[in-house]
Amino acid sequence: MEFRQYKAISKTLILAWVSLIYSPQIMEGQVDDQAAFFVKDIHNYALSESEAYDHLSTLCTTAGPRLSGSQASYDGLAYCESVLTSIGVDTLYRVECDVPRWYRGVLDLSLQVNGKKLPVRATALGNSIGTRGNLVTGNLVEVNHLDSLPFRDIEGKIVLFNRPMDPTQIRTFNAYGGAVDQRVFGASRSAKYGAVAALVRSVGSDIDTVPHTGVSSYEDDTPTKIPSIAISTFDANQISQALHQGKEVTAALRSTSDLLPDTASYSIVAELRGTEYPDEIILVGGHIDSWDLGQGAHDDGTGCMQSIQVIETLKALNYQPKRTIRCVLFINEENGLAGGKSYAEYSNNANEYHLAAIESDAGGFSPRGFTCTGHEDVFIPMLKNLKKFESILEPYDLFIKKGGAGADINPLKSQKGILIGLSPDSQRYFDLHHTAQDVIENVHPREFLLGGAAMTSLVYLIDQYGL
Amino acid sequence: MEFRQYKAISKTLILAWVSLIYSPQIMEGQVDDQAAFFVKDIHNYALSESEAYDHLSTLCTTAGPRLSGSQASYDGLAYCESVLTSIGVDTLYRVECDVPRWYRGVLDLSLQVNGKKLPVRATALGNSIGTRGNLVTGNLVEVNHLDSLPFRDIEGKIVLFNRPMDPTQIRTFNAYGGAVDQRVFGASRSAKYGAVAALVRSVGSDIDTVPHTGVSSYEDDTPTKIPSIAISTFDANQISQALHQGKEVTAALRSTSDLLPDTASYSIVAELRGTEYPDEIILVGGHIDSWDLGQGAHDDGTGCMQSIQVIETLKALNYQPKRTIRCVLFINEENGLAGGKSYAEYSNNANEYHLAAIESDAGGFSPRGFTCTGHEDVFIPMLKNLKKFESILEPYDLFIKKGGAGADINPLKSQKGILIGLSPDSQRYFDLHHTAQDVIENVHPREFLLGGAAMTSLVYLIDQYGL
Numbered sequence: 001m002e003f004r005q006y007k008a009i010s011k012t013l014i015l016a017w018v019s020l021i022y023s024p025q026i027m028e029g030q031v032d033d034q035a036a037f038f039v040k041d042i043h044n045y046a047l048s049e050s051e052a053y054d055h056l057s058t059l060c061t062t063a064g065p066r067l068s069g070s071q072a073s074y075d076g077l078a079y080c081e082s083v084l085t086s087i088g089v090d091t092l093y094r095v096e097c098d099v100p101r102w103y104r105g106v107l108d109l110s111l112q113v114n115g116k117k118l119p120v121r122a123t124a125l126g127n128s129i130g131t132r133g134n135l136v137t138g139n140l141v142e143v144n145h146l147d148s149l150p151f152r153d154i155e156g157k158i159v160l161f162n163r164p165m166d167p168t169q170i171r172t173f174n175a176y177g178g179a180v181d182q183r184v185f186g187a188s189r190s191a192k193y194g195a196v197a198a199l200v201r202s203v204g205s206d207i208d209t210v211p212h213t214g215v216s217s218y219e220d221d222t223p224t225k226i227p228s229i230a231i232s233t234f235d236a237n238q239i240s241q242a243l244h245q246g247k248e249v250t251a252a253l254r255s256t257s258d259l260l261p262d263t264a265s266y267s268i269v270a271e272l273r274g275t276e277y278p279d280e281i282i283l284v285g286g287h288i289d290s291w292d293l294g295q296g297a298h299d300d301g302t303g304c305m306q307s308i309q310v311i312e313t314l315k316a317l318n319y320q321p322k323r324t325i326r327c328v329l330f331i332n333e334e335n336g337l338a339g340g341k342s343y344a345e346y347s348n349n350a351n352e353y354h355l356a357a358i359e360s361d362a363g364g365f366s367p368r369g370f371t372c373t374g375h376e377d378v379f380i381p382m383l384k385n386l387k388k389f390e391s392i393l394e395p396y397d398l399f400i401k402k403g404g405a406g407a408d409i410n411p412l413k414s415q416k417g418i419l420i421g422l423s424p425d426s427q428r429y430f431d432l433h434h435t436a437q438d439v440i441e442n443v444h445p446r447e448f449l450l451g452g453a454a455m456t457s458l459v460y461l462i463d464q465y466g467l
Numbered sequence: 468m469e470f471r472q473y474k475a476i477s478k479t480l481i482l483a484w485v486s487l488i489y490s491p492q493i494m495e496g497q498v499d500d501q502a503a504f505f506v507k508d509i510h511n512y513a514l515s516e517s518e519a520y521d522h523l524s525t526l527c528t529t530a531g532p533r534l535s536g537s538q539a540s541y542d543g544l545a546y547c548e549s550v551l552t553s554i555g556v557d558t559l560y561r562v563e564c565d566v567p568r569w570y571r572g573v574l575d576l577s578l579q580v581n582g583k584k585l586p587v588r589a590t591a592l593g594n595s596i597g598t599r600g601n602l603v604t605g606n607l608v609e610v611n612h613l614d615s616l617p618f619r620d621i622e623g624k625i626v627l628f629n630r631p632m633d634p635t636q637i638r639t640f641n642a643y644g645g646a647v648d649q650r651v652f653g654a655s656r657s658a659k660y661g662a663v664a665a666l667v668r669s670v671g672s673d674i675d676t677v678p679h680t681g682v683s684s685y686e687d688d689t690p691t692k693i694p695s696i697a698i699s700t701f702d703a704n705q706i707s708q709a710l711h712q713g714k715e716v717t718a719a720l721r722s723t724s725d726l727l728p729d730t731a732s733y734s735i736v737a738e739l740r741g742t743e744y745p746d747e748i749i750l751v752g753g754h755i756d757s758w759d760l761g762q763g764a765h766d767d768g769t770g771c772m773q774s775i776q777v778i779e780t781l782k783a784l785n786y787q788p789k790r791t792i793r794c795v796l797f798i799n800e801e802n803g804l805a806g807g808k809s810y811a812e813y814s815n816n817a818n819e820y821h822l823a824a825i826e827s828d829a830g831g832f833s834p835r836g837f838t839c840t841g842h843e844d845v846f847i848p849m850l851k852n853l854k855k856f857e858s859i860l861e862p863y864d865l866f867i868k869k870g871g872a873g874a875d876i877n878p879l880k881s882q883k884g885i886l887i888g889l890s891p892d893s894q895r896y897f898d899l900h901h902t903a904q905d906v907i908e909n910v911h912p913r914e915f916l917l918g919g920a921a922m923t924s925l926v927y928l929i930d931q932y933g934l
Contacts (some may be wrong), residue, residue: 396637425833428911
């Protein structure tokens with residue numbers, strides 16, 4: 001695209017647009033100029049002054065990947081506390097919990113097709129046990145649905161779960177949700193039918209040689225825990241092709257992975273106390289823990305640093321909230337959800353009320369809007385009220401829709417507020433999700449900062465107008 | 468983000484959603500199931516079967532960058548004709564025109580700060596002349612607005628235009644529009660006040676060492692044409708800092724750039740003839756020419772191949788259009804607009820009517836929607852009718868708004884149809900626009916294909932329901 005004139009979005013234009021074209025009635029009166037101006041100020045601050053991207057960069061490169069219970073997770077928590085302290089919050093405290101501690105160890109997997117070595121890029125899945133000093137060997141059998149296991153002869157064999165993400169899903173999270181059962185339950189269910197290990201096609205959008213880790217789980221009725229290993233989508237295709245050609249594929253693996261005893265950790269809570277309705281809490285959050293292969297940049301360093309950006313921005317703009325704005329950085333979303341559960345328990349015990357909770361845990365890409373859920377008693381009217389803000393958010397191209405919110409905030413549902421998830425563009429996310437490529441270089445500063453600005457704007461609007 | 472259930476977008480859900488929540492009245496009756504289903508089919512095809520990304524990849528890697536009049540531009544045109552022929556269109560022809568032919572040549576620019584060499588990453592701007600065998604030297608003077616030139620002493624000096632893109636603009640095209648006057652007119656206007664050359668801060672969003680080329684222009688009253696050179700944003704900042712510290716910055720440059728005589732070229736027109744209203748044309752297009760530093764991938768290989776994707780998809784789905792669907796690949800958008808102008812002239816002479824023209828020339832990133840403009844006699848009612856399609860496009864998160872359309876289709880305004888621009892996410896575009904980084908590796912397949920699917924969907928809806 002070449003030279004042509006574009007009109008700048010000026011405050012005047014936004015105002016004219018908001019008041020002339022939409023004129024929405026917001027809860028406690030008409031949208032006033034102040035709201036449109038302040039939302040623009042929030043975005044201006046994000047794109048010209050916020051230090052949130054620098055914070056994210058420091059988290060990624062100094063703490064690094066932050067598996068629950070690892071030293072890096074404590075380093076990450078400490079860094080976030082130091083940032084929040086330097087920004088200046090009214091209260092900063094910890095909600096403690098025990099977290100599982102998974103040890104990746106060393107994986108050695110080799111494959112042969114008709115006796116000839118086939119290279120394979122693999123990584124142990126989270127919470128998987130290892131081979132306890134043994135060499136585990138077996139012929140590979142491809143299975144594409146957990147429900148098919150009873151009908152296949154897998155006794156003494158190694159199962160390859162190979163159902164890809166559905167490429168026709170527009171929102172890649174839907175495709176992820178449609179494939180991830182293999183990763184979570186593949187090993188556990190296979191063990192019931194005598195398999196000795198499970199290999200799982202990486203739950204990723206693209207065809208490449210990068211394996212994706214992620215949680216796996218042994219159900220209580222699992223007779224024998226067997227190792228659970230992810231292989232790259234490219235390698236899964238290669239193996240599948242060989243099996244379909246009637247070739248014999250065998251694998252031999254050793255792994256020193258293990259699940260260690262739980263250990264103490266904590267989530268961080270920082271708040272700006274409300275001046276008029278301090279008992280109505282508006283939460284913003286992300287999870288501080290991450291998988292261990294990359295830097296936990298998109299998942300979920302961005303969510304943490306966007307949540308801190310909300311506090312940074314409101315403080316920088318000298319905003320006095322009517323309601324209590326709380327930034328929560330949850331521990332252990334990836335392999336246990338101990339942080340989300342313990343926070344809800346703490347909050348319920350204190351008889352708190354979260355009017356709204358907003359989680360960012362879908363990557364740091366360009367924000368497309370917000371998806372919302374909540375308790376059936378209150379959800380429809382609350383969503384209706386929330387959607388009235390769409391007109392003010394329109395210059396930023398942000399929708400408000402029904403949809404998932406976030407794993408860490410879901411346990412707050414019983415408090416009957418609204419649960420909201422930041423919804424960034426999802427097309428690139430599952431290329432790098434849970435891989436060694438989830439690093440700061442793959443987070444675009446403007447896209448990330450606009451996500452934090454979107455969250456800040458919604459917090460401001462809910463705080464100003466209620467729900 | 469970890470394991471949780473997401474509901475897939477099924478056809479049933481789309482249908483339920485479209486009919487229960489929105490129930491819009493579309494022009495010729497209610498939205499029928501068929502429309503929602505067909506738009507989903509278009510997207511399914513794009514994400515699982517379309518060959519458009521392969522076509523783009525071939526264009527980028529075999530023809531390469533396609534400066535107007537270059538051999539590569541003819542290779543690119545020929546490749547597009549071969550793809551359209553293999554897809555099978557009713558008519559394929561050329562609209563001929565003369566195009567300017569710019570020769571980049573070799574640039575040698577060196578800078579000194581207080582006599583000490585400062586490295587600088589530079590590239591000649593398009594249509595700039597060179598130094599005609601001379602060494603051009605001078606002290607640098609920083610100027611940030613064309614309007615300031617009369618008040619500065621630039622006689623015998625080299626002007627550095629250094630106003631950055633405004634980072635607070637949400638849509639980066641607005642920031643581009645606010646800075647690009649320096650690149651287009653900087654040299655021409657400086658020459659009037661005696662400057663010997665112009666250096667221009669690259670019109671790019673990020674701070675890096677990658678120079679951005681782009682068109683520059685000598686106005687008719689330019690007394691002496693002087694060279695026009697872009698330098699990287701990082702280097703512009705370094706020079707500016709030195710000047711603000713009172714240091715002397717001098718430059719010496721040689722360049723063999725030149726503007727050669729016009730040469731013959733052409734735009735491509737391919738059409739599917741309408742069965743009911745063949746005289747109502749719905750155009751989709753992009754420009755086949757590009758700058759010469761990268762591969763012209765985003766600018767505008769994507770627009771060309773998305774336009775071809777529209778035809779590919781409608782053919783593959785056995786769609787019989789009511790109106791005439793025309794794919795136009797324009798030549799010379801970057802440095803003359805000869806293709807867009809000659810096409811409009813041809814079309815007006817043939818008394819044609821373009822009901823709608825859709826251009827994709829804003830990058831191959833995730834589609835956010837469409838922006839529209841048109842002749843004042845018809846625009847408001849046409850936009851109103853077009854916006855009724857938003858409900859069917861809602862599962863794909865696509866807006867329809869007032870805004871710019873595209874340089875190549877703007878000359879069609881007098882035909883009083885609607886002019887529409889595909890509006891992709893703009894955050895990353897001006898990092899690589901007109902640089903060596905505009906290559907196929909930086910085009911994400913799903914983002915690109917979704918853009919083509921969005922265009923196809925809108926073409927289908929306009930064809931079905933009129934405007």
